[in-house]
Amino acid sequence: MSDQLVDAPKSRKGLLAVVIVIVLALLAGGYFLFLRDNGDAIKIGVVGASDPYWKTFEEAAADDGIEVEIVDFSDYTQLNAALSNGELDLNQFQHLVFLADYNVSNDDNLTPIGATAIYPLALYSKQYTSAEDIPDGSRVIVPDDTSNQARGLKILQDAGLIELSDGGTIFSDLSDVDTASSRVEVITAGADFTASSLDDVAAAIVNNDFVEDAGLDFDAALATDDPSDPVAAPYVNVFVARDEDKDNEDYLKLVEIYQDTKAVTDGVLEVSGGTAVLLTTPVDELVQILSDTEKVVEENKK
Secondary structure: OHHHHHHHHHHHHHHHHHHHHHHHHHHHHHHHHHHHHHHOOEEEEEOOOOOHHHHHHHHHHHHOOOOEEEEEOOOHHHHHHHHHOOOOOEEEEEEHHHHHHHHHHHOOOOEEEEEOEEOOOEEEOOOOOOHHHOOOOOEEEEEOOHHHHHHHHHHHHHOOOOOEOOOOOOOOOHHHEOOOOOOOEEEEEOOOOOHHHOOOOOEEEEOHHHHOOOOOOHHHOOEEOOOOOHHHHHHOEEEEEOHHHOOOHHHHHHHHHHHHOHHHHHHHHHHOOOOOEEOOOOHHHHHHHHHHHHHHHHHHHO
């Protein structure tokens, strides 16, 4: 009897030790699993990560079992390189004309996997309420990246501020401005700086991403293009992946979540001041538009 009394505490201590070891092992395993899952988050590069709909999108993706990390960029020119070199899994910030120019210029093959929306590009001013009021000889800024510069110049031409010698194409640049027939002097700046330059110029073309942050009113635009026009198809914004990842099921599911979650699309419309035209263009059509646009880019660069 005395032996049993002595041995019992030893057995309980041994059992307790085993339990502690198992619990610690489970905790450690759970910790490393958490780290692994966290490391497996799908990184999506965007411009304007503070827009509320991105948080809504992350939550909607999580409900479907997909962890998403939204990575913010302020400079458009960085996101495709970051995707190409593996820093990102996807990006969602650009239209097909921008992507075509990047692919041709960098011998890359990034590809669209889903449509989001077409956003209008518009002319704003802090001094004037109409394009007609802008004095002759004034300076007007357009974005300096190839695709948005051409689009901005076409807006200025349609507003009667300049004339383009080529009539206006998706790759017009400053050299195509007929200075003798134009009312204003056109200069360029980074797309993220055109709005902040409005105190120094008569007007500026401002990308939709920067309108609200600059304290501008979407309704105060002096001129804009028409995103609902069929000829605007190359300007549809897209989710973009590396070509080898174009069939990734999780990536395609994220596109579906973005397009089909009303709270997300309502947020997109709200942030755009109601100006965005939401689209669900089939991927094969997006790929064809990209291919056609790349051919135009290649010809333009010869």
